[in-house]
Amino acid sequence: MGIGMFIFLFVTAVSIDSFGIGCVLGLKKVGLTFKGVLLISCVSGGMFLLSSYLGHILTSIVSPEDAERVGALALIGIGIYFLWQFFKKEKGDEEGQEPWLNPTKVLNDPVAADVDRSGGIHGKEVWLLGAALSLDTIGAGISGALIGIPTLFTAVMITAATFFMLSCGILSGSKLSNKAESLSILPGVLLIVIGLIKLS
Template structure:
């Protein structure tokens, strides 16, 4: 049962890679093997770091209390993901008249932070030089961008008692498979996006995992 929970968790925090792969594939942006591995390793590393801090917090409580706290965090992150997905879907389908002419609703003067947030809004912006290829440096930024939403989930999973070794391995593996699959399907024009159901699914999975830990 524990390994199933780890697999479901890793899948939930890796689904965004499929959406990015679709976006890149439809725009004929290529990601070769080395940059793809960089994306996966970077995402796995970010999860490892968040889980490390989660284990530190968990050590302050009894196993029972830590498990319930971790479950509560997973549920909160799941709710937040659902809210964000729903809000984004509404913005796309019901654009605000005051912002529909502004392609970037969030702007920051801190270059590093601004780049990451821009990537989160428009995945194709990771192709900084507009070459049609994601190089290693660009893959590094993209990997961290894809991991940002999963940091809270990784923290909660560690507090709940998930194994810090298994989760990053599964996250990296699923990220590789989903980004690759998205690229292929995007090039074949099989899908245009994940759709609202696909966007809500990660949050639903995290909520279910959290409830199962209570």
């Protein structure tokens, strides 16, 4: 598989959650401004960039072969974690938890980012939603650097893809949000697939 396809799968895995979250916000009529969408997208790309540099530091410590193996196993681990989070959500295990202390709650219930219940996500709440959407990019950034995915280009693609998917999700929310809920399982599956391919 070529590097271009790897980047496509990788970017899709870490940004597709944005579409489902946007759909839920659109359905619930929770407002998010253009600047808010742009900021969240930049946070996702920025967190990937920062975590990738940590991964590059690790590559200077271990051999290229070991780095790629560790990166692949890490991607599989992250994928399994997100699948676990998806099925945990189905059981409602995070009821009542404070979103500021547990950003993963926002992934499972995007409306929780509207902490003050104002009907819109503003100020610090935008950073909360951005942090929640960036959770998978942190581990994926380190792992991506270990398996040799180009850092800067991928960060730009993640920023653009997050902006596009979040915007489209908000616009199409009322029609697609129920179906988009199932998209939350895709990031975990894609990360596992990428890890398995790199191990083979």
